[in-house]
Amino acid sequence: MTESEILGKLKESILIFDVELAEKSAQEAVNTDIDPLKAVEEGLVKGLDIIGEKYENDEIFLPELMMAANTFQTAMQILEPKISEKGQERAKKGIIVLGTVKGDIHKIGKDIVTLLFRTAGYEVHDLGEDVDLFTFIENAKKLNADAIGLSALLTSTLSGQKDVIDALTQEGMREKYIIMVGGGATTPEWAETIGADLFAENAQAAVRKLTEMIAKKS
Amino acid sequence: MLSFYEVIDRAVTGPLMSDQDYYLKNYVPELNKVIQQYKIKFNPETPLPSDDALADTVFEAAVDFFSRVGAYCPDTSRVMKFTKEEILLAAGEAPSASSFGEGPDRKVMRSRMPDDHSEPWYHCGGGIYTTSDAVFMNQIEGLANIKKACSLSIPSSISLKGKDARVRSPQEVLATIKTVSMGREACKRAGRPGLPILNGISTATGPISMFAASHPNFGLRPSDGFLIDSLAEMVVDFEALDKVAFYTSLGANIGSTSTPLFGGYNGGAEGNVIVTVVYNLLGILIFRGTYHYNAPLHTKLRVSSTGPLLWIIALANQALHRNAPYPTLNLPYLGGGAGTDCYYYEMAAYHTCVVTSGGNMLSGHPSISVAPDSIVPLDHVLNIEAAQAASKLTRKEANPIVLKFLEKYEGQLKSPPKGLTYQECYDMVTGELTNAEYAKNADRIRKELRDLGLPVEKSA
Incomplete structure (x- = not known):
């Protein structure tokens, strides 16, 4: 197979959620010495871009997003070590910690946001639901996050978003995130x-x- | 039907599973299999279908899916499993008619049949809406003054003496008690003290404030309705089961509630129509409901009025009322703000689909449910008029009308128009309608709906 064919297969594996094809094509990319970063960006990520568009247009939904992300992860298990071996690093768009605020146990909206950020190239740390405000802050500090995402479905839990901002302000860290x-x-x-x-x-x-x-800030 | 003791035992004896595995290894794959097996397919040409065989297939698929996946209890990390026989037994014992209210306002809400020309139940006030203290009493009184209104939603008050009433705080307990007391007082002022309040205890997020506000001193009665909801998707936690235990012990009306998410784990129209029916079955069996609140919702647009969502609510009602008669109220979350054409066409399309399919009317919630003070009583008169008009039609007659309504608003749903507030339409002292332009616009809309085929008549 040519390089272009292998990149095409990687892209296709994402579009049809075919874990085996992703695994096989990633191995093929390694065996034929294709730049692993190129395999990711011009193969897998191209597929994810189309997945994102399809989601936007209601052609696919959360289960398909999850399957695409799973397929992507499978290929990455083969490609990522090769990227490290070459001393390269996949450009991250940013690091995010996110979760549903204290008192609120709704999860699906937050799960969708997590998946879309991941497929868009962000490193996302999903802290779950009913998250204590200091858990957001401690994780943001520890992971040197760029952003903190605060989800609230109920009107009576909105104050949980304000609490995180207040605590950051109190600790003199508001501008950091x-x-x-x-x-x-x-x-x-x-x-x-x-x-x-x-x-x-x-x-x-x-x-x-x-x-x-983030683009404006940098 | 299984006893409630047997039901809650399933929450502590069912198979152990992580929530991730429940969705990824169980729920999503089984739902896909059921959609394929029963060949359920959305048709954009019939947002209001009239195929009884399809409705029965959806019901069969729902029973099958529920028996495969059960409900997930996060407190025990166990799946509450039920056999097809147990589900069908509960469906067969569904309460087909439930009584609400007191005195002259005591009425019976029924499960209606598709193409049934009986008048539906008219519930006014949207879902759980937020309202400032300044308009709280006037707003409810305005809704209670609507003669044909059979029941009301009361607002959620999220502040107490100007401070936030946070979730599960003592302020929430007090705000909840304040809300129900004021709601009942407003009904009394309208001369309808027996009018049932069916959105339970709107300010309460947890059982403590809900139980506190249920004390008879504060004005609620077992003949009102108390909502108990599952979390999307198919999550039944101990808090919900605590509420069932309490309200069944009181002999109160329980409104099982669900918000299946279009675009979430259920995927698109096909998955959501099945799950919408499943939630009703769950409501009968687990929540011991006397009525159900259906509120399927688009995760991105946060409305219930897209073509696929209309198909879901219509077909799910048909499937249910043909096979498990259980009274349903159907809550439209609408994009358009109060008093906008977008809002009126959305609510007319939604009620036409619901009422011709056997469901009862719950008046539309404007502005993607986020604009405070947006429940404006005259809008809810129009909701009733549209629902009443729809009851005169059959599904076949109504489908082309719904398609015309959709053309009017569907393009606006990504960025729906903002609307009016109560204060902009009504006098804050007398509660009289003062916005003449708004009233005139309502007359224009009545005419337009009639011109498009919905036989709306202006209420007396």
């Missing part, structure tokens, strides 16, 4: 009131807006 808020109960007005940097009306908007904000 981009704070994005989302979830059913949030509004742009609420985001402004509590001093969040970014309001995301849905998962795609979160990815788009954070990417723009």
Whole structure:
């Protein structure tokens, strides 16, 4: 197989969620000395880009996103060690810690955001649901995060988003992180009131807006 | 039907599983298999289908899927499993009619049949809406003054003396008690003290504040309705089961509630129609409900009014009422703000699908449910008029009308128009409608709906 064919197979494996094809094509890329970073960016990521568009257009949904992410991870288990061996590093768009705030146990919206950020090239640390405010802060510090994502579905849990911002301000770290808020109960007005940097009306908007904000900052 | 003791025992004896495995190894693959096996396929040409065989197939698929995946209890990390026979037994014993309210306002909500020309139950006030204290009483009184309203939702009050009433805080307990007391008082002021409040205890997020506000001193009665919800998808936690234990012991009406998510683990239209029916079955069997709140929702747009979502709510109601008569209220989350054409066409499309399919009406929640003070009583009069008009149609007659409505608004759902607030339409002292332009616009909309085929008549 030519390089172009192998890259095509990697892309295809993502589009049809074929874990075996991803594994086989990644191994083929290694065996034929294709630059592993190129295999990722011009093979797998091209597939993920199309997956993202399909999700945006309601052609696929969360289960397919999860299958695409799983297929991607399978190929990466073969390609990532080779990238390290070459002293290369896959460019990360940013590091995010996110979760649903204290008192709120809703998860699906937050899970979708996590997946979309991951497929868009972010390193995402999903802290889960009903997350204590200091857990957000400790993880952001430990992981040197660029952004903290705070999800709240209920109106009565919105204050959990404000608490994280207040605690960061109290500790003199507010400017260190981009704070994005989302979830059913949030509004742009609420985001402004509590001093969040970014309001995301849905998962795609979160990815788009954070990417723009990080680009502006750098 | 299995006893509640047997049901809660399944939460502590069912197979152990992590939530990740429940979704990835069980729920998602089994749902895909069921969709394929029963050949369920969304057709955009019929957002309001009238194929009884399809409705029955959806019901069969729902029973099969529920028996395969059960419900997940996160408190024990166990799957509450039920056999097909146990599910069908519960379906066969579903309460087909439930009584609500007191005195002259005591009425019976029924499971209706598709193409049944009986008038549906009219529930006013959207879902759980947020309202500032300034308009709280007037808003509820305005809804209670709607003569044809059979029941109400009352707002959620999230502040107490100007401070946030946080989730599970003592402030929440007090705000919850304040809310139900004011809700009942507003009904009394409208001269309808017996009007049932069916959205339970809107300010409560957990059982403590819900139980506290259920004390008879605060005005709620077993003949009101108390909502108990599953978390999406198919999560039944101990808090929900605690509520079932309490309200069944009181002999109160329980409204099982569900919000299947379009775009989430259920995927698209096909998965969601099955799961919407499953939640009703779960409501009968696990939550011991006397009625159900259906609220399938688009995860990105946060509305219930897209073409596929209309198909889901219509077909799920048909499947249910033909096979397990259980009264349903069907909550439309709408994109358009109060008083906008977008809102009116969305609610008309939704109610037409629901009412011709055997469901009961729950008036539409405007502005993607986030704009406070957006429940404006005259809008809810129009909701009733649209639902009443729909009851005169058959599904076949109504489908082309729904398609025309969809053309009017579907393109606006990504960025729906903002609307009015209560304060912009009504006098804050007298509660009288003062916005003449808004009232005139309602008349124009009535005419447009009639011109498009929905025989709306202006209420007296």
